[in-house]
Amino acid sequence: MQHVLNPHASRANGVPATFDFTVWVVGGLKKRETEVYVGNLPLDVSEEEILYLLKDYNPLHVCRIQSGCKCFAFVDLGSVEKVALAIQELNGKLFHRRKLFVNINKSLPKRTPSVAKWPQELSALEKSSGEEIAQTAACTQLTPKASVDPCETEKLRAAFEVPMEMRGSFLVLLLRECFQDLSWLALIHSIQGEAGLLVTSTVPQTPFFWAMHITETLHQNMQTLFSTLAEAEEQQPFLDESAVQRGARGLAEHHLGDYGSAWNRCWVVDRVDSWAVVMFIDFGQSATIPVQSLRSLDSDDFWTIPPLTQPFMLEKDIFNSHQGVHRILKGKITGALNSEVHILKFEEFK
Numbered sequence: 001m002q003h004v005l006n007p008h009a010s011r012a013n014g015v016p017a018t019f020d021f022t023v024w025v026v027g028g029l030k031k032r033e034t035e036v037y038v039g040n041l042p043l044d045v046s047e048e049e050i051l052y053l054l055k056d057y058n059p060l061h062v063c064r065i066q067s068g069c070k071c072f073a074f075v076d077l078g079s080v081e082k083v084a085l086a087i088q089e090l091n092g093k094l095f096h097r098r099k100l101f102v103n104i105n106k107s108l109p110k111r112t113p114s115v116a117k118w119p120q121e122l123s124a125l126e127k128s129s130g131e132e133i134a135q136t137a138a139c140t141q142l143t144p145k146a147s148v149d150p151c152e153t154e155k156l157r158a159a160f161e162v163p164m165e166m167r168g169s170f171l172v173l174l175l176r177e178c179f180q181d182l183s184w185l186a187l188i189h190s191i192q193g194e195a196g197l198l199v200t201s202t203v204p205q206t207p208f209f210w211a212m213h214i215t216e217t218l219h220q221n222m223q224t225l226f227s228t229l230a231e232a233e234e235q236q237p238f239l240d241e242s243a244v245q246r247g248a249r250g251l252a253e254h255h256l257g258d259y260g261s262a263w264n265r266c267w268v269v270d271r272v273d274s275w276a277v278v279m280f281i282d283f284g285q286s287a288t289i290p291v292q293s294l295r296s297l298d299s300d301d302f303w304t305i306p307p308l309t310q311p312f313m314l315e316k317d318i319f320n321s322h323q324g325v326h327r328i329l330k331g332k333i334t335g336a337l338n339s340e341v342h343i344l345k346f347e348e349f350k
Helices: 047-053 080-090 150-158 168-178 216-235
Strands: 035-039 063-067 070-076 101-104 193-202 207-211 249-257 261-272 277-279 285-290 310-312 330-338 344-348
Touching: 035 080, 047 063, 047 070, 063 216, 070 216, 080 101, 216 249, 216 261, 249 277, 249 285, 277 330
Parallel strands: 310 344
Antiparallel strands: 035 070, 035 101, 063 070, 193 207, 193 330, 207 310, 249 261, 261 277, 277 285, 330 344
């Protein structure tokens, strides 16, 4: 299986130079007909052992995934015929005293958006030498509200109310109920320097937005998380309606406009009759969805990876509309807001 990262791409400050969404989409793994799913693997199994297990089928690539106490893999065998043969011969076979579950690659629900609609390359992470960013994928169109001195960022913030879902009082409650380990929170306010941000949500007519700070760690977390959620979508039961209450953790389908939809971790903010207001943890977006559409995701195994997105504020501009979503911004993180230290200030390179 191809990797998200181009190992030969140039890097600046440890940041990958290429972010390829043609292989990994927001919803999970790109489904391939020539891949076989191998489940119920021992936790200490290596990729080499998995390749040896399927040596009779001349495997091309293996992607081993571990989430909590679960371990599984997707193996590219090169043809659908070999996939069918491997399933016939290996499904139910004992391996390290565990009964294997071998099946076709069903890692993505059939509603997965076409990856052809995503940018072929999101190249906002080039060297800091000032190489130009590809205009088709890197820059979002922002409409300045007024000329603002960089030293007066706090005055700009004061002119806009911090959105409720970005306020510390709200996020602390959400994070405490969702995640057991919050040690990573202490590091957020200290992040500074050049960065590429993948915008996941904006608040129009304000400078506030949610984005993924693209690093190698983010790539690894995306790979693990979305693969696990794609598998969980088929296996996790729907929540009993009585369990859909404020504070419940769940799995729901998040709509991405023209890009289709993706399964994501969510937290129930409120419930009104047969509708639930949820916050999608890894996109920084809230939505109102039918109660019966929520799947259970209460195991802590699904909540070990910190949220992929976090709140930011533009230093000099505002977002005129939602047009900046799913784009890359390149610039530098200049610090945190004095009043909300978890919101990082971001100055876009022009």
